[in-house]
Amino acid sequence: MIPVALGISIVAFVTMYAAGDPISLIRAGKPNVDQTTLNALRAYYGLDQPVPIQYLNWLTNILQLNFGKSLYGGQPVIYIIGPKIWPTIELQVVSLLIAFAISIPIAVNSARKPYSKQDVIVTSFSLFGVSMPTFWFGLILIIVFSFTLGWLPSAGAVGAAGFLWWGNPILDQIAHLILPVAVLVYVSLAQNIRLIRANMLEILRSDYILAARASGISERKVVYGYALRNAITPALTFLAIALGGMIAGAPMTEYVFSWPGLGRQYVQSTLNLDFPTIMGITMIITVMMLIANLIMDILYVYIDPRVRIR
Amino acid sequence: MTPMNPENNKPNAGYKRRSASQWAVAWRRFRRNKAGVAGLIIVLAVVFVGIFGDALAPYPAFPNPKALTPFYNGDVRTPPSSKYLLGTDVLGTDVLSDILHGTKYALYVGVVVTAITMAIAIVVGSIAGYFGSWIDNVLMRLTEVFLVFPSLLFILIFVRVFTLGAGAGASFNFLGISIPIGLTIVIFVLAVFNWPGDARMIRGEFMRIRELEFIEAEKALGASNRRIIFRHILPNILSSIIVVASLTIAYAILLEAGVSFLGFGDVNTMTWGQILENNFSDMRIVWWAEVFPGLAILITVFGFNLLGDGLSDALNPRLRD
Amino acid sequence: MAETLLKIEGLKTYFFTEAGIVKAVDNVSFDVRKGESLGLVGESGSGKTVTALSVLRIVPKPGKIVEGKIEFKGEDLLEKNETEMQAMRGREIAIIFQDPSSSLNPIFNVETQLRDVLLAHEKISKEECRKKIIDLMNLVGIPEAEIRMREFPHQFSGGMKQRVAIARALALQPTLLFADEPTTSLDVTIQAQVLDLLEELKKKLGMSLVMITHDMGIIAKMTTRVVVMYAGNVCEIAKTEDLYEHPRHPYTALLLAAVPRLDRKKKLRIIPGNIPNLIEPPSGCRFHPRCEYATGKCAEEPPVLEEVEPEHFVACYEWKNISLKGENH
Numbered sequence: 001m002i003p004v005a006l007g008i009s010i011v012a013f014v015t016m017y018a019a020g021d022p023i024s025l026i027r028a029g030k031p032n033v034d035q036t037t038l039n040a041l042r043a044y045y046g047l048d049q050p051v052p053i054q055y056l057n058w059l060t061n062i063l064q065l066n067f068g069k070s071l072y073g074g075q076p077v078i079y080i081i082g083p084k085i086w087p088t089i090e091l092q093v094v095s096l097l098i099a100f101a102i103s104i105p106i107a108v109n110s111a112r113k114p115y116s117k118q119d120v121i122v123t124s125f126s127l128f129g130v131s132m133p134t135f136w137f138g139l140i141l142i143i144v145f146s147f148t149l150g151w152l153p154s155a156g157a158v159g160a161a162g163f164l165w166w167g168n169p170i171l172d173q174i175a176h177l178i179l180p181v182a183v184l185v186y187v188s189l190a191q192n193i194r195l196i197r198a199n200m201l202e203i204l205r206s207d208y209i210l211a212a213r214a215s216g217i218s219e220r221k222v223v224y225g226y227a228l229r230n231a232i233t234p235a236l237t238f239l240a241i242a243l244g245g246m247i248a249g250a251p252m253t254e255y256v257f258s259w260p261g262l263g264r265q266y267v268q269s270t271l272n273l274d275f276p277t278i279m280g281i282t283m284i285i286t287v288m289m290l291i292a293n294l295i296m297d298i299l300y301v302y303i304d305p306r307v308r309i310r
Numbered sequence: 311m312t313p314m315n316p317e318n319n320k321p322n323a324g325y326k327r328r329s330a331s332q333w334a335v336a337w338r339r340f341r342r343n344k345a346g347v348a349g350l351i352i353v354l355a356v357v358f359v360g361i362f363g364d365a366l367a368p369y370p371a372f373p374n375p376k377a378l379t380p381f382y383n384g385d386v387r388t389p390p391s392s393k394y395l396l397g398t399d400v401l402g403t404d405v406l407s408d409i410l411h412g413t414k415y416a417l418y419v420g421v422v423v424t425a426i427t428m429a430i431a432i433v434v435g436s437i438a439g440y441f442g443s444w445i446d447n448v449l450m451r452l453t454e455v456f457l458v459f460p461s462l463l464f465i466l467i468f469v470r471v472f473t474l475g476a477g478a479g480a481s482f483n484f485l486g487i488s489i490p491i492g493l494t495i496v497i498f499v500l501a502v503f504n505w506p507g508d509a510r511m512i513r514g515e516f517m518r519i520r521e522l523e524f525i526e527a528e529k530a531l532g533a534s535n536r537r538i539i540f541r542h543i544l545p546n547i548l549s550s551i552i553v554v555a556s557l558t559i560a561y562a563i564l565l566e567a568g569v570s571f572l573g574f575g576d577v578n579t580m581t582w583g584q585i586l587e588n589n590f591s592d593m594r595i596v597w598w599a600e601v602f603p604g605l606a607i608l609i610t611v612f613g614f615n616l617l618g619d620g621l622s623d624a625l626n627p628r629l630r631d
Numbered sequence: 632m633a634e635t636l637l638k639i640e641g642l643k644t645y646f647f648t649e650a651g652i653v654k655a656v657d658n659v660s661f662d663v664r665k666g667e668s669l670g671l672v673g674e675s676g677s678g679k680t681v682t683a684l685s686v687l688r689i690v691p692k693p694g695k696i697v698e699g700k701i702e703f704k705g706e707d708l709l710e711k712n713e714t715e716m717q718a719m720r721g722r723e724i725a726i727i728f729q730d731p732s733s734s735l736n737p738i739f740n741v742e743t744q745l746r747d748v749l750l751a752h753e754k755i756s757k758e759e760c761r762k763k764i765i766d767l768m769n770l771v772g773i774p775e776a777e778i779r780m781r782e783f784p785h786q787f788s789g790g791m792k793q794r795v796a797i798a799r800a801l802a803l804q805p806t807l808l809f810a811d812e813p814t815t816s817l818d819v820t821i822q823a824q825v826l827d828l829l830e831e832l833k834k835k836l837g838m839s840l841v842m843i844t845h846d847m848g849i850i851a852k853m854t855t856r857v858v859v860m861y862a863g864n865v866c867e868i869a870k871t872e873d874l875y876e877h878p879r880h881p882y883t884a885l886l887l888a889a890v891p892r893l894d895r896k897k898k899l900r901i902i903p904g905n906i907p908n909l910i911e912p913p914s915g916c917r918f919h920p921r922c923e924y925a926t927g928k929c930a931e932e933p934p935v936l937e938e939v940e941p942e943h944f945v946a947c948y949e950w951k952n953i954s955l956k957g958e959n960h
Binding site for chain 3: 085114153205206207208210211212214215216217218219226227229230232302303305
Binding site: 251300 | 460494604
């Protein structure tokens, strides 16, 4: 895990510095900054040193949670990123759990009667789901539920000062979560259903399912006890990837709903070419992904004995 | 056994004939698949609009001042009407025209990203899958990083940095067609970050076919690596490549729309994502300028996905026994 | 003559695939007697397994039993509802599949898999259940049952896995056991052990055994009567000895001639052609395109089983006119 994190940090670092010296890049639109100022800026941010040294400096600092200073306003990066971590985790975890809870029964039912009417509807809907731009679905929800019906807030994670949705801080939080969660759930729902359904279809055809039926075990137990547990295992591996997909989708969703999370900050910082902040967010997202992967691995071992033994 | 006719003396005669009929069978299977056929029809319609969109559109494409005719008529942000079927946007351009012009960009993105992606993926995937060893190792580690880490984050940085140098509205001529440079840069970045997954798939297919007995037989007969790869393995995984290509087109169109929507696109090329971005902050008023271009993306991507699924069913039939 | 346990009459099980209707089992009739060992023999794809699955009514989709009667202990199984049928499976009729590594659920340990079967049919305490499982494992010859019951299928060897599968099938002492090619996927040395075990258990528990196989050697070793199937049809039913001595159906004769023998140097016969496409099977007798004795009539009307001597049935128009060689000729 640590090598992967290091690898990603090197890739990100090299990527960014291969792209160019941030100071000259920022200057690109502003020709009237003189060379001395630029050199002073470079020295201030330590950009005058060789790239490997810069990387090592950055790495030692980051291990002490010192992400450096933003090139855009000079604030310490940690102050910019810190408050944005929780909203992103909140959004992602809630969506992931809801998506899984919904997709399992739908996928199982449609796999039990493949090519039935219900199955065709479910598979077309999930194909439709993967064909829909995440952010556009968000836009539609905002147009319908916020602008037209006025039922839900269109932006942010909490109500503006003095105004709470549904009159209570907790309900207000929930009101703000509903639309972005709906978007993330719908997007991952489609993927989850397609994956679990495909696994279930294959497993329901396997000999041990036939054998379980042949020994008089009830259909319910065969489907949910025997088949589903086998189908979930590969789905779990995929869950880690799905999480990657969701985090990749996070910038879009957070941008659409002005959600004060890492994704929206990332978009903003990248537009500003604020490299220390970009690197900071990249590393935090990497660590989050790695933790998620670790959790998946633990679950995997719990579910599949073959992994446990090896 | 004596050959009945000279045809059989050619080593590949039987093989070729069989593969031709395989395609015929696949086509018959495909025709029966309503969803796949619907996808094909959508794709053909999109291609038609892509080619003739400029002629069909009531107004020319954006950087052309005539695109702003509604603006000069004072028709900015007008809702859909008989005059402007899908309304006009915040800039004062006709949304319908924008969508029609944007079709060719969507196809350009989809096709070129896919072509580059598949080219890299086939080369790397074949080498890794056929020769294994360290190439395979490096590739697998690399794709794992891409699978774990959301590549969109890298894509955004690259697009941002590389489009800095591109002059506003610059374009180059290719076979007499003017192609926007900014959009082309976006396309290359998308392709560069898109190939590892497909390479992994092709590697898997290669490894599967490589183990089959007829490859062993070919090797025993002294066939060269090149011959085995090009004559025997690639034709056998062609069907998988076609399916993946169709899905990659869909994915690339979606991705470009997202990148443009986030404000990283080529501002002078009105791709569908760009239209959405331009009108985003005013969408409370100009909802039509958000709904219809998005619908165009959805329909196009859905078409390619349906086609891909249909092809997958037709070309790699899972025997239902 | 022993009492009839299972009587299959005019069974038709079709698979409704995209490519067309596959007539996997088409008008099959035979019976299984109490306590006997019956062989069900034929090439792969001849409908042996589907026949067994039809009796248990677990034909996988898109397969469906279209017509026929399956009388078990005098009751028609096709008339029963799903709950009644569930109670029959495992308790009255059980099956062992070909490949134990795919027929055991990989993620449950042996104890759980055996317990699930026991608890599906009986309300017993945890302790009793455990005891039964240990007894079962001892019965099928798995040593150190108490330790091994906690292990997972992948920790067992092929032969041991098949023993576990047998234990599962015999958990409730069924009266009828289908063994679907139970040794095909095992090493040759293990095959004999498993066959001996099946024979011993059959005697011990007094059940009827239907051996589904394509191996004429196993038929000779294990069975007293044989049903020969070809392309979804029954072509011959006879006592095993009779069948080996005087096969009446040309297909049976070819099957016998395809068995290698050490005691004489004879060229092995291959059966020309392939098993037919069951979507559009050959008209008349399904074997006629591959049959060297076929006449015009064979292509027109499918022959029916007729009793040519006591206990010997054959579905062939030409049986009188041809003399076929059996094992000892």
